[in-house]
Amino acid sequence: MTDVVHPSAGHGITTPGADFHERSANAVANPVLQQALHNLDRRLRTAGTAAAAHPEWKDRAAAIRRETLLDLDGWLDRLERALTTRGVQVHRASTPEDARRIIVGLARARGARTVVKSKSMATEEIDLGNALEEAGLTSVETDLGEYIVQLAGERPSHMITPAIHKTLPQIRDVLAREAGTDLAVDREALTAWARERLRGEFLRADIGITGVNFAAADTGTLVLVTNEGNGRFCTTLPPVHIAVMPVEKVIPRLADVGFLLPLLTTHATGQALSNYVTMISGPRRAGEVDGPEELHVVFLDNRRRTLLGTKYEEMLACIRCGACLNVCPMYRNVSGHAYDAVYSGPMGKVLTPLLSGGTEGADLPYGSTLCHACSDACPVKIPLGDMILSLRADVPDPHTPTRRRRRLFWTLFARAWSTPRGYRASTALGRISRGRVPGLRAWTATRELPRPAREPFRDRWAREHPEERR
């Protein structure tokens, strides 16, 4: 296996296409997808508005996250010590391959056969589900949305609501195929069937695998947020719990959770608090009746620490709430699969090229109107709009032929337009051609383009103000 963001590029993508443009065009032309996206708009677009009245919340959250980044390695060491003291085994993985090897190794050492997973973007990032299957284990997603996506052979299209790209009849079809019987197109009936099925999976699982929402360095507490209670089953029933934690999930103090947690849920779904909050402080101790016998935490780096000290460092403040997706005009129209990446929406446009060292998602930053709605929505004030813009210059490799041609064009443009004479000459050419310059077809196929005016404003001004000469 190679070290890439998603080794199975193209796998599980419902929106095909060679590049982001082609996939986005296919997405807007797909009526079923567009129907499903109405649900996203209805449910999530205004999540976070309750917090908008308190701009100081964002300031404080941003400050806590940046405090962590100032000394990330220090906080990770403190977290590791606190976890170890409580009997937790800490593993450090610098690449997705490392993380997969560690987890598969743990599973083999226990002779495990079945795994239950709670929804986690980190495990998507390391493509853990496929790695477990390849190692001969059965891995079952237990978040209902992610379960649907897994059964459909797809990938989550939204990090909070993984199956938001599907309509109810489509979901019925997926579950009915698994059930082997007909199921009604009814939310409650479908949920009841899945609940029943998953209950059995929890009871027979040898290992529970989860992500981590926050990890407090002072107490060694892992915080997990779910709405379905599946996270709690995954962390208490199986004899082994493995938590995959991207390194930036560490926070300095347990006391910060009381503040960051409502901020996360408000921006994710509009809930003041999620239905379940699980705080884990080590494996089962003598005399305790539940909890796993073994608890492992895998610190996942995957190029994150290389971002420290760069202009993209603040991306590590992200708490994966999805607010930027929910307000993004691009995301709202094309949905997650068009991005062909683990992370979609504005944060995905930034994170995908950065975590892959520029080999993945290099065209994502161009699929943005640069409206900055993401920057405004972000609860930890990451300047996503500015980062998307910067990435256009920073990825891909500036030495590719396309990049060289583009650079040549804009260099000539800037050279001409940075002198009044060059500006005057080139705009005069534009007037003579009456705006018919090559390359405009992409615009004019669906929109009229106005022609240049016969007399530019500067000439009119000079004519009307003959006394002004500078």
Next chain:
Amino acid sequence: MPKVALFVTCVADQVFPDTAAATVRVLEAAGVEVTFPPLQTCCGQPAITAGEPEAAARLADHHLDVFGALGSGEIDAIVAPSGSCTAMVCHHYPSLMTERRAEADALAARTFELTQYLVDVLGIDDIGSRLDTTVTVHDACHGLRNLGLGPGARRLLEVAGATLVEMHEPDTCCGFGGVFSFGFPEVSTRLADAKLGHAASTSARYLVSGDLACLMHIDGRRRKVGPSSAPEPIHIADLLASGLPSTS
């Protein structure tokens, strides 16, 4: 009498000179003396959005040479009929021009979008324009989010007598986005359609914005689709100037 240098923007200069002239009339109606530095060209925004900051910096250098040369005795402010071009100067120049950071900061501090200058700087919301019409407002993204423009545009319109009917999601992008409108025409056009649809639902006469690029995109789609009930896209300077007494 406050003195202002008009930062006309290349789009207004070359494609919409009437809007530039209307901007001058609106400023003069507010009691401002307007000058036009004739050596100005383009702020460089197209280059930065294309991913070429070096080319953008070259244009920014020229813009800074032209407008930075105007002393505080000559002008009080630099005003543009565009939130987006103003945002290029105020939001992007300081980080783009690291070698001229102090000059860039000083330029940013005295560059304003038209309604921002009138309402927030001068404190003027009545310029003597009288409008007997209905309007809906599209909040152009860069003015709204890079400059933090407040209710100034709506205030000017309402004080002039226009009836404001808010559309659904007035602050959602029209889909222009510069190079985005060429690179992703399907999504771009869809966003313009959504904007036109929301505007049409208000039954307003005009769809008002402070940015010509957005208006060019929205109107370009409106004209392509053919006769429609969607309000007529118009720049706020054009609409306000149309309500000024003809002698002023």
